[in-house]
Amino acid sequence: MKKQILKRILQAIPMLFFISFISFMLMNLAPGDPAKNYITPKMSQEQITIIRENLGLNKPILVRYGYWLKNTLSGELGYSLVTNQPVSSEIVSRLPATFGLMGISLLFSVIVALPLGLFTALHKGKFIDDFVTILNYVGISIPSFWFAMILITIFSLKLGWLPSVGMRSIGVDTTLDLISHGILPTLVLSLSNISVLTRYVRSSALVALQEDYIITAKSKGLSEKQVLFNHVLKNSLLPIITILGMNLTAIVSGAFITETVFGWPGMGRLGMNAILAMDYPIIMAITMLSSIFVVLGNLLADILNYFVDPRIKVGE
Template sequence: MKNKITKRILQAIPMLLFISFVSFLLMNLAPGDPAQGYITPKMSKEQADLIRVSLGLDKPMLTRYFLWLKNVLSGDFGYSLVSRQAVASEISSRFFATLGLMGSSLLLAIFISIPLGLYTGMHRNKFLDRFTNILNYIAISIPSFWFAMILLSIFSLKLKWLPSVGMRTIGVTSTLDVIKHGILPTIVLSFSNIAVLTRYVRSCTITELKQDYIVTAISKGASKNRILFKHIMKNALLPMITILGMSLPSLVSGAFITETIFGWPGMGRLGINSIKALDYPVIMAMTLVTSIMVVIGNLLADISYVLVDPRIRRGNENV
C-alpha cells in the first residue's frame, strides 16, 4: 500500500508541472494587460513601464514562469496584483468554505444515489424507475447556472424560505444560519452528480441481479434487503468509487460557477474575480491548489478500492 501511494505521488509531480506550465502559457496568450488596472491616461510611457517592472511583467514568459515555480517550491505564492495581499492568505481564508461546499454536495449525492439506484435497479421498469430516469436525464442536461437561478427564484424570492447569497447573515453567527445559506448551492452542485451516480448504481444492480450467486440466494429464500445491502451493494461500490474519482474535476469547476451565483465566499468566487482582472499570481495558485485537490481525491479513490475489494488488497500484498 505504501509503495502504491508513493508511486502515485511521484507520478503526479510531472503532471502538476505540466498543468502549471500550460496554465501560465494560456494566461499569457489571453488578451489584456494586468498592468492596465494601475495605468491611468495621464501617465507617461516611462511611468507605465515602471509599473510593469514593479509587477514583474517586463521579463519574458519563460523567465517569469521559472521564477514563479522557484518561489512556489519555497512556499511563496507571491502577492495579488489587485489586492496586494499575500496569495497564500487569500486562498487559505477561502479554502475551507469551498471544501465544505464540495464535501457536503458529495455526501448528499452519495446518500441519495446509493439507495435510489439500488431500489430502481431492483424494481426495473416500474413507475419510480421510469420517473427517476426522466429526472436523471433532466439533471444531466440542464446547465447548473440555469438551475441555480430557478432555485433562487422559487425558494428565495417567492417563498422566502432560504437566503439567496452569502455564507452568513450579517450579525448572525449560528451554525444553523450557515446551513441555511448552504442548502441551495449544495443542491445545485450535487444535482448532476446524483443523476450520474444513480444511473451507475442502477446499472450495476441490474447486472448483479443476473449473476448466479444472486439467483442462488433468491432460490434459498433470502430477503430483498439482504440481497441488496449484503451482496449487490458491495459489488456496486467499486464502479461508484471510479465515478466519484472522475467527477472531482467537474465538482471543482462547478464550485466556481455555483459560488459566483450564490455569492459563496470560497475559492471559486476568488478565481472568477482573478480571471476577470488577469491577476496571474492568484490564478496560478488557484490552478495548482485545485489540481492538487483532484490528485489527492483520485489517490483516496485508489485507497478506497483496496479497502472495499479484498481481492485487490491481496493482489497488492503479493506484489
C-alpha cells in the same frame, strides 16, 4: 499497496509540472494586461513601464515561468495583483467555505443516489425506473447557473423561504442561518452528481443482481432486503468511490459558477474574480490546487477500492 501509492505519486510529479507550464503559457498568451489594474489615464509612459517592471511583466514569458516555479517550490505563491495580499492567505481564508459547501454537497449526493440507484435497479423496466431515468437525464443536462436562478426565483423571491446570496446574514452568527444560506447552493451542486451517481449505482446493481452468488443467496431463502444490503450494496459502492475520487477537483473548480451566483465566499468565487481581473498569481495557485486535488482524488479512490474490493488484493 505502499509501492503502488509511491508509484502513483512519482508519476504525478511530471504531470503537475506539465500542467503548470501549459497553464502559465495559456494564461500569459491570453488577451489583456494585468498592469491595467494600476494604470490611470494621467500616467506617463515611464510610469507605466515602471509598473510593468515591478509586476515582472517586462521579462520574457519563459523567464517569468522560471521565477514563478522557483518561488512556488520554495513555498512562496506571491501576492495578488488586485488586493496586494499574499496568495496563500487569500486561498486559506476561502478554503473552509468551499470545503464545507462541497463536502455537504457530495455527502448529500451519496445519501440520495445510493438508495435511489438500488431501488431503480430492483424495479428495472417499471414506471418508477423510467421516471427516475428521465429525471437523471434532465439533471445532467440542466446548466447549473440556470437551475440556480430558478431556485432563487422560487424560494427566495417568490416564497421568501431561503436567502439568495452570501454565507451568513449581516449581524447573525447562528448555525441555523448558515444552514439556510447553504441549502440552495448545495442543491445546485448536488443535482448533477446525484444524476450521475444514480445511473452508475443502478448499472452496477443490475450487473450484480445477475451474478451467480446473488442467485445462490436467493435460493438459500435470503430476503430481497438481505440480498440487497448484504451483497449488492458493497459492489455498488465501487463506482461511487471512483467517481467521488475523480470529482474532488470540483472542490475548487466545480463551484466557480455556483459560488459566484450565490455570492458564496469560497474558492470558486475567488477564482472567477481573479479571472475577470487577470490576477495571474491567484489563477495559477487555484489551477495547481485543482490539479493536486485531481491526483489526490484518484489516489484516494484507488486506496478505498483496494479495501472495498477483495479482487484487487488477490490480483496484487
